[in-house]
Amino acid sequence: MTRAHSAGPASTLFLGVDAGNSKTAALVSTATGQVVGAGRSACGDIYGAPTPEAAVAEVLAAVREALAQAGADLAVVKAAAFRLAGIDWPEDRTYWDQALTRHCPGTLTRRTILNDGYAAIRCGDPGGVGISVTGGTAAAIAARGPDGKLWDMGWWSQHAMGATGLANQAFRAVLLAELELGPPTALTEALLTHYGKPTVAALNHWLTRREGHATGQERNSCARVVTAVAAAGDPVAVEIIRAQGARFAQYAGVAARRTGLTRADRPVSVVLAGSVLMAEDSPVAEALLAELPAHVPGAVPLRGSLPPVAGALLDALAEGGVPLHEREVADAVSARVTATMPPREFLAT
Template identity: 80%
Template sequence: MTREQTAHPASALYLGVDAGNSKTAALVSTASGEVVGAGRSGCGDIYGAPTPEVAVSEVLAAVRAALAQAGAEFRTVRSVAFRLAGVDWPEDQGYWDTALTRHCPGVLTRRSILNDGYAAIRCGDARGVGISVTGGTSGAIAARGPGGELWDMGWWGQYGMGATGLANEAFRAVFLAELGLGRPTALTEALLAHYGKPTVAALNHWLTRREARASGRERTSCARVVAAVAAAGDPAAVEIVRAQGRHLAQYAGVAARRTGLAQAGGPVSVVLSGSVLMAEGSPVAEALFAELPEHIPAAVLHRGSLPPVAGALLDALAEGGVALADPVVADAVLEKVTGSLPPREFLAT
C-alpha cells in the first residue's frame, strides 16, 4: 500500500457542492478524483429561495442524490466543500453551519462554506490561486491570493450583472424608448416577440403587476435575446453588454488587488463560468476580454475547461489532504475528474 493510499483510504469520499439560483449540483469522488456520484436540485441561495430553509433542503437533496448514486452514506465523506450563492456575510456562513449541524448531526463535519464564486477557481489553477468571474443568473467574482487571502464581490456589486443585469437593462431601454426618453431600439420588437406580448405597455404590466406577474426565471429568459440583438449591432443592446463586460473586468481588478494577486507578479489565472459568459459567441465575454488587460495585465484566461462544481470538488479534495499543490498529483486528479464527469446536459442551466 502506498503512502497516498494510506493517507486517503479507498473508502473515503469527497464531496463538492455548487449552489446557485438556477440549480444546485453536487459531485462525489474518490481520492483519485474519479467521480462516482452526481446530484442536482433547485435553488440553493438563501437570498433567492422562497425561504432559507427551502435552500437548505435543495442543497441537501443534491447531496443525497449524489451519495445515493455513489452507493454511499454521509459518514463516508472525508471532506466537503460547500460553494453556495448567498454566502455573502459572516452570518450567512453561520446560518449554513447551524443548519448543516442540525440536519446532518455528526457527519459532514469536515467542511468549508464559501460563496459560490469561489467554486471555479481551481478549474483554472489546481492550487486554488486566482480569480473566478461568473456570469450566470447573476454575477459573482471571487479570488484567492498566493497567501490564502480571500475576497468576493458579494453585495459590493453595484451594477446588474449576469442574465438578471442583461434583462433589467434591456427592459429599461425598451421602456424609455417607448416614452420617448431613450433612443429607439431593436430590443423592443425582439422582447415583444420573445414574450408574446402585443405592446410595450402589456409587457410592462406583465412584469410588474401585483398578481400573476412574471417569475424571476421568465424575466431572465430574455438574456440570450439581448445578446443576439447586441451581436446584430443594435446600439442600445451593444452598450448594455459592453457595460456589463466593463464592470466585470473592474471588479476582477479589485479582486486581484485585494488578494495580493496584482502585486505578486507573474500570471494571474482568471476562470470564466456561467451561462452568460460561456454562451457561444457571447458579446459579454468579448467585452470582458477587451477590458480585462487594463485591470489585470497579467491575466491568463480559462474558459469552459471544467464546470464550477468540479472546482468545488477539487476544493474538497485539497481540504481533505489530497496534495493538489503537487503538479504530478494535480494532473492525475484533474484527468480523473475530467474523464468521469456526468454528461454536459446534466450540469447545464
C-alpha cells in the same frame, strides 16, 4: 439522469457542492478524482429560495442523490466543500454551519463553507490561486491570493450583471425608447416577440403589476435575446453588452487588488464560468476579455472545461489532504475528474 462513472462503494469520498439560483449540483469522488456520484436539485441560495430552510433542503437533496449514486453515505465523506450562493456575510456562513450540524449530526465535520464564486477558481489553477468570474442568473466574483487571502463580491456589487443585468437594462432601454427619452432600439420588437406581448405598455404591465406579474425566471429568459440583438448590430444592445463586460472586468480588478494578485510576480488565472459567459460566441465574454488586461495585469483568462461544481470538488480534495499544489498530482486528479464527470446536459441550465 445518466449515471457518473461508478467505482462502487468507497471507504473514503470527497464532496463538492455548488449551489446557485438556477440549480444546485453535488459531486462525490475518490481521492484520485474519480467521480462516483452526482446529484442535482433546485435553488440553494438562502437569499433566493422561498425560505432559507428550502435552500438547505435542496442542497441536502443534491448531496443525498450524489451519495446514493455512489452507493455510500455521509459517514465516508472525508472532506466537503460547500460553495453556496448567498454566503455573503458571516451570519450566512453561521446559518449554514448550524444547519449542516443539525441535519448531518456527527458527519461532514471536515467542511468549508464559502460563496459560490470561489467554486470555479481551481478549474483554472488546481493550486487554488486566482480569480473566478461567474455570469449566470446573477454574477459572482471571487479570488484567492498567493498568501491565501480571500475576497468575494457578495453585496459589494452596485451593478446588476449576468442574465438579470442584461434583462433589466433591456427593459429600461425599451421603456425609455417608448417614452422618447432614449434612442429607438431593435430590442423593442425582439422583446415583444419573445414574450408574446402586443405593445410596450402590455409588456410593462406584465412586468410590474401587483398580481400575476412576470417571475424572475421569465424576466431573465430574454438574456439570449439581448445578446442576439447585439450580435445583429443594434447600437443600444451593443452598449448594454459592452457595459456589462466592462463591469465584470472592473470587479475582477477589485478582487485582484484585495487579494494581492496585482502584486504577485506571476500570471493571474481568471476563470470564466456561468451560462452568460460560457455561451458559444458570448459577446459579454468578448467584452469582458477586451477590458480585463486594464484591470488585472498578467491575467490569463480561461473559459474552463470543468464546471464550477468540479472546482468545488477539487477544493474538497485539497482540503482533505490531496496535494493539489504539486503539479503532477494536480494534473492527474484534474484529468480523472474531467474524464468521469456526468454528461454536460446534467449541468445545463
